[in-house]
Amino acid sequence: MHKIEIEAQIDLLSENKRLAEKNREFLRKKGIKAINIMGAIGSGKTLLIEKTIDSLPEIKFGVILGDVICRADFERVRKHDARVEPINTGKECHLDAHLISHVIEGFDGVDIILIENVGNLVCPVDFDLGEDYRVVMVSVTEGDDVVEKHPEIFRLADVIIINKISLADAVEADIDKMERDARRINGRALILKTDLRDGRGLNDWLNFVRRLKQK
Amino acid sequence: MSFASVIVENALRIAEENKAKKVKSLTVVVGELLLINPDQLEFCFNVASHGTILENSKLNIEVAKADISCVNCGKKYDEVVYLCDECGGFVSVKGGKEMILSKIEIEN
Numbered sequence: 060m061h062k063i064e065i066e067a068q069i070d071l072l073s074e075n076k077r078l079a080e081k082n083r084e085f086l087r088k089k090g091i092k093a094i095n096i097m098g099a100i101g102s103g104k105t106l107l108i109e110k111t112i113d114s115l116p117e118i119k120f121g122v123i124l125g126d127v128i129c130r131a132d133f134e135r136v137r138k139h140d141a142r143v144e145p146i147n148t149g150k151e152c153h154l155d156a157h158l159i160s161h162v163i164e165g166f167d168g169v170d171i172i173l174i175e176n177v178g179n180l181v182c183p184v185d186f187d188l189g190e191d192y193r194v195v196m197v198s199v200t201e202g203d204d205v206v207e208k209h210p211e212i213f214r215l216a217d218v219i220i221i222n223k224i225s226l227a228d229a230v231e232a233d234i235d236k237m238e239r240d241a242r243r244i245n246g247r248a249l250i251l252k253t254d255l256r257d258g259r260g261l262n263d264w265l266n267f268v269r270r271l272k273q274k
Numbered sequence: 275m276s277f278a279s280v281i282v283e284n285a286l287r288i289a290e291e292n293k294a295k296k297v298k299s300l301t302v303v304v305g306e307l308l309l310i311n312p313d314q315l316e317f318c319f320n321v322a323s324h325g326t327i328l329e330n331s332k333l334n335i336e337v338a339k340a341d342i343s344c345v346n347c348g349k350k351y352d353e354v355v356y357l358c359d360e361c362g363g364f365v366s367v368k369g370g371k372e373m374i375l376s377k378i379e380i381e382n
Contacts, residue, residue, distance in 0.1 A: 067375045070374055
């Protein structure tokens with residue numbers, strides 16, 4: 060019996076990176092923009108998608124919904140004017156480029172795909188899906204220290220949405236602290252403060268989406 | 275668990291290519307910004323490797339630091355910040371997100 064030491068030097072995350080680039084190339088050729096929306100359970104991701112579709116009828120949306128069991132969100136979003144693909148991830152806590160590659164072929168003729176990632180602020184960070192923009196959504200009800208506790212997801216975001224601002228006083232959350240924390244780790248992200256229930260700040264988000272269509 | 279599975283998948287492939295009967299140990303380099311808890315990774319690895327020639331092998335986990343430093347004054351940081359506390363310059367973050375299967379020790 061021989062003992063052998065093998066210098067492997069294999070990049071274990073390269074397979075997802077390769078597939079993500081393939082997705083990106085596929086979408087680019089079709090002229091489709093993709094937005095990866097991440098955030099905790101209950102932060103408002105699904106409502107953001109519903110409001111976006113309803114407010115911008117001039118844009119053709121596709122929606123990919125990732126959840127452990129996706130049926131509830133699928134039933135909600137399918138009532139709106141968009142093509143919707145659910146992905147049940149089962150025990151997996153994030154979407155990955157491979158899961159996305161199975162469904163993007165069905166989005167011909169769509170302008171923008173909104174991808175709702177599985178609800179958490181940890182696992183989705185490391186899995187590029189081939190998206191053009193990363194959006195991270197937090198709500199004040201998660202506590203005003205949520206940004207400083209999860210720096211990595213905020214560092215890599217293009218848009219940071221602080222939602223449910225009308226509840227800030229009730230839950231004693233300091234919105235300015237949340238914004239300061241976000242700015243401290245990410246100076247280039249667009250930071251939006253919204254309340255999707257009463258509509259505050261929604262227009263800032265819609266302007267961002269409108270500009271994407273024109274790009 | 276998905277990180278553990280990808281380690282097992284790749285290690286098994288290399289072990290088979292080298293006609294291994296048993297794998298003694300593996301070394302994995304994990305970037306600190308992946309925020310992986312080594313104890314958890316080891317536990318998941320033990321579960322994922324069960325029933326394969328990797329079972330009972332030793333998983334060595336080396337944490338690779340990210341290079342977080344101010345592009346203006348060079349001050350180093352242990353955590354991710356955007357602007358330097360000292361001089362207000364931009365702070366660049368390099369590395370810390372890798373996951374490399376660097377070594378495998380096998381018996382054949």
